[in-house]
Amino acid sequence: MPETILVVEDEPAIRELVGFACETAGYEVLRAECVKQAKEQLHDKAVDLILLDWMLPDLSGLQWLEQLKRDSRTGAIPVIMLTARGTESDKVAGLEAGADDYVVKPFSPRELIARIRAVLRRGSQESEKTVVCGPLSMNEARFSVKVDGVDIKLGVIEFKLLWVLAGAPGRVYSRAQLLELVWDDAADMDERTVDVHVLRVRKQLAGTPASDLIETVRGMGYRAVETHND
Numbered sequence: 553m554p555e556t557i558l559v560v561e562d563e564p565a566i567r568e569l570v571g572f573a574c575e576t577a578g579y580e581v582l583r584a585e586c587v588k589q590a591k592e593q594l595h596d597k598a599v600d601l602i603l604l605d606w607m608l609p610d611l612s613g614l615q616w617l618e619q620l621k622r623d624s625r626t627g628a629i630p631v632i633m634l635t636a637r638g639t640e641s642d643k644v645a646g647l648e649a650g651a652d653d654y655v656v657k658p659f660s661p662r663e664l665i666a667r668i669r670a671v672l673r674r675g676s677q678e679s680e681k682t683v684v685c686g687p688l689s690m691n692e693a694r695f696s697v698k699v700d701g702v703d704i705k706l707g708v709i710e711f712k713l714l715w716v717l718a719g720a721p722g723r724v725y726s727r728a729q730l731l732e733l734v735w736d737d738a739a740d741m742d743e744r745t746v747d748v749h750v751l752r753v754r755k756q757l758a759g760t761p762a763s764d765l766i767e768t769v770r771g772m773g774y775r776a777v778e779t780h781n782d
């Protein structure tokens with residue numbers, strides 16, 4: 553199914569140019585010339601992304617953006633601002649209000665489409681931030697860890713460590729690789745630090761169906777195994 557883009561722009565020539573560019577790129581396009589029309593469109597259809605002009609006849613795009621982001625039904629829809637204003641402070645205001653990107657007129661259709669693709673791709677990556685390995689499931693955005701639905705508490709380092717291992721079941725990671733992937737300042741760190749944190753993860757998983765999830769591979773490092781221990 554093609555993704556749907558709502559184009560909110562009061563200048564007919566720009567609205568058509570943008571709409572045509574999006575259709576040519578394979579998107580479904582809805583058009584609105586003011587915020588009132590845009591709200592009606594949003595009410596009737598599922599929208600994947602909004603291209604929003606800054607200067608509109610009824611309400612400024614920036615004001616509407618703020619309303620959109622506060623509303624739980626629309627807050628997750630990515631928004632790219634379209635505007636003639638190119639000053640740094642306007643850009644900051646747009647981004648602070650929750651815009652995902654900002655395109656200054658005049659722009660080329662090709663540039664616009666590239667920005668749209670990037671924003672949509674980012675969105676789909678975020679919704680996929682979940683790892684499941686046997687009885688274990690983790691969600692990065694919520695910083696949650698569950699074993700068969702029961703919450704497990706982990707520290708930040710332990711979470712990252714388990715995230716890496718459980719994200720690639722069966723794959724063996726050396727201590728050096730884990731240091732690199734999990735710690736921000738791994739340069740001078742001792743590889744035994746990894747062992748300390750693996751032990752902490754194992755303690756938290758002890759007594760659950762995921763108690764043997766992290767396996768030590770002698771002479772190599774660690775790996776996660778997808779086995780139910782029940």
Ligand code: CA
Binds near residue numbers: 605
């Ligand atoms: Ca305008």
